[in-house]
Amino acid sequence: MRMRILLVAAMLAGTAPGAWAQPAGQTAAPGAAAAPDLPSYARVLEDAETKLRQAEQAASRAPAQHQGGAISGSRIELMQVMRSAQDSVQRVPTSFAGNEAYRNADRELREALSSIVTAQRGGGEGSMQAAEKAVQIIAGLRQQVMQAAGGTGASAPAQPASGSGR
Numbered sequence: 001m002r003m004r005i006l007l008v009a010a011m012l013a014g015t016a017p018g019a020w021a022q023p024a025g026q027t028a029a030p031g032a033a034a035a036p037d038l039p040s041y042a043r044v045l046e047d048a049e050t051k052l053r054q055a056e057q058a059a060s061r062a063p064a065q066h067q068g069g070a071i072s073g074s075r076i077e078l079m080q081v082m083r084s085a086q087d088s089v090q091r092v093p094t095s096f097a098g099n100e101a102y103r104n105a106d107r108e109l110r111e112a113l114s115s116i117v118t119a120q121r122g123g124g125e126g127s128m129q130a131a132e133k134a135v136q137i138i139a140g141l142r143q144q145v146m147q148a149a150g151g152t153g154a155s156a157p158a159q160p161a162s163g164s165g166r
Contacts, residue, residue, distance in 0.1 A: 035091050038149035045142035048088035049135060055081035056131040071120055075127065079120070082113050082134055089138065101144035108137045 035041035055078045062074035086109050092102050112134040119127035 032087055032091050035093050037093055038096060038145050041091065041093055041096065042142055042145045042149060044088050044091050045138055045145060048085040049138045049142060052081050052085045052131070052135050052138065056128065056135060059131065060128055075120060078127070078131055079113075079116055082109075082116060082131065085134060085138060086110065086113060089141065096145065096148065099144075099148070101141060101148075105137050105141035105144075109134055112137060 035044050055074075059072075059074040059078040062072050086106075089102075089106055089109055092106075096102055112130045115130035115133075116127045119125060119130055
């Protein structure tokens with residue numbers, strides 16, 4: 001059990017869930033520039049949503065764990081893609097960083113990421129629900145960004161988003 005926890009922690013860059021929070025005053029993920037405007041940010045979110053949806057689908061077809069309790073590669077990949085999606089969300093343009101939709105989505109995504117790590121510690125039960133919630137959060141935020149941008153900059157999602165990024 002301890003080995004699984006250490007593996008998950010190592011895969012998520014060695015940070016504890018509390019450390020995933022955005023430092024005060026910082027709008028872009030470390031090493032990533034903030035999107036220059038809302039249409040660009042909508043495209044960043046669309047890309048993150050697509051990658052997360054693909055990782056979620058791949059993980060749903062694979063076992064949560066291998067024999068001996070090791071987390072499957074597809075679930076590790078899903079957690080990595082979720083962390084990358086969080087980085088994408090944090091590439092918010094300064095003009096939108098104070099928006100309630102962004103703040104809520106950022107908080108909810110951190111919670112979803114923490115939930116998937118916790119679920120994997122417990123054998124994987126609930127991890128796919130956390131991944132789906134993350135997809136919905138990003139989709140909802142992207143819709144809010146597109147509205148704020150006047151509907152420009154990104155294509156509409158293929159699936160209706162019921163994300164909470166309000």
